[in-house]
Amino acid sequence: MTIEFAKTRRADSPLPGEPAPFFLGRDEGEHAHLFDSLVTVKLSAEETRGQFGVFTLEAPRGDTIPAHSHDDVHEIFYVESGLIRVWIRATDGEVLERQLAPGDFGYVPAGLAHTFRVEEHDTRIVGVCTGGFERFFAAAGRPADSPELPAPPYVPPMEQLMAAGEAFHNRFLPHLRLDEPS
Amino acid sequence: MTIEFAKTRRADSPLPGEPAPFFLGRDEGEHAHLFDSLVTVKLSAEETRGQFGVFTLEAPRGDTIPAHSHDDVHEIFYVESGLIRVWIRATDGEVLERQLAPGDFGYVPAGLAHTFRVEEHDTRIVGVCTGGFERFFAAAGRPADSPELPAPPYVPPMEQLMAAGEAFHNRFLPHLRLDEPS
Numbered sequence: 001m002t003i004e005f006a007k008t009r010r011a012d013s014p015l016p017g018e019p020a021p022f023f024l025g026r027d028e029g030e031h032a033h034l035f036d037s038l039v040t041v042k043l044s045a046e047e048t049r050g051q052f053g054v055f056t057l058e059a060p061r062g063d064t065i066p067a068h069s070h071d072d073v074h075e076i077f078y079v080e081s082g083l084i085r086v087w088i089r090a091t092d093g094e095v096l097e098r099q100l101a102p103g104d105f106g107y108v109p110a111g112l113a114h115t116f117r118v119e120e121h122d123t124r125i126v127g128v129c130t131g132g133f134e135r136f137f138a139a140a141g142r143p144a145d146s147p148e149l150p151a152p153p154y155v156p157p158m159e160q161l162m163a164a165g166e167a168f169h170n171r172f173l174p175h176l177r178l179d180e181p182s
Numbered sequence: 183m184t185i186e187f188a189k190t191r192r193a194d195s196p197l198p199g200e201p202a203p204f205f206l207g208r209d210e211g212e213h214a215h216l217f218d219s220l221v222t223v224k225l226s227a228e229e230t231r232g233q234f235g236v237f238t239l240e241a242p243r244g245d246t247i248p249a250h251s252h253d254d255v256h257e258i259f260y261v262e263s264g265l266i267r268v269w270i271r272a273t274d275g276e277v278l279e280r281q282l283a284p285g286d287f288g289y290v291p292a293g294l295a296h297t298f299r300v301e302e303h304d305t306r307i308v309g310v311c312t313g314g315f316e317r318f319f320a321a322a323g324r325p326a327d328s329p330e331l332p333a334p335p336y337v338p339p340m341e342q343l344m345a346a347g348e349a350f351h352n353r354f355l356p357h358l359r360l361d362e363p364s
Binding site: 017019020022023024025026027028029042043047048049051052054056074076078080086088090091096098100101102103104105106108109110112114122124126128130131 | 201202203204205206207208209210211224225229230231233234236238240256258260262268271272278280282283284286287288289290291292294296306308310311313332
């Protein structure tokens, strides 16, 4: 499955935009700010013929992000440094919860509501997703030129967030609190 | 594209084998030994409907592995700790070479000859590949029960290596030395 929302490569992108070999240093890629996070796209659907995208997410300790789901996007969390807590609602309604430390791994298949919270400063996670979704963060937030955390956080207008959600098939579930006992 | 060689899930696998949510600790997954490396599959084609697989590779400082290519598999190298050097032959014949430190990233699109060398002890890299290829390592090497490096290294019989190469569309290029100036 190739998702057709990925035609958003930036003109100054260090990614080749086609299936060509390339390298990126630790702080290189397409940077974006969304709330208190820095997201850096390392690989997009354009290089993998739609198969998968890769990004890093760096953030300080913060609040649980709004629960959301994406019906056609599989996603992983791989913690490189720091600490996060992930909640995923399985198809039977059960909520899986786990704190993930460096090297730990979490998988969210398409269609399941999920959320996470960064629980330590200087947290960095590696994300892999169905090709195309990696540029959601720049669309929901704003492109950034350098690999610094946003200061102050970038809070997008609600209309922008909704438009990005629609364009990238990301369903926000603001009233669903997976992180609180029901 | 779904590669149809992925029906090799182990009965004792901690992976669900279908698109269900799950977590794995740092040392959990399907372990395999191949030469001096420990490969641990974290996610397979079965969970992602063929889109991508995820694995870690841990190894001591060692020799350059034999050059190889896979016509239908895209692959990334993401260094978590340690140091590797990667060589990729681009379509124009030029060889791209780069040493990758923690956080650095390399991309090998399908069809290009490539190789790498681990240049520091306790190196750990995260690999992402087109779904299905993640189980090549267990087929070429041997499944392992625990997350220790092979001691001594496991050198598979040539017939096994060739059979795994055929089953996973991995073309060995033993006479191509990308790591030496021509």
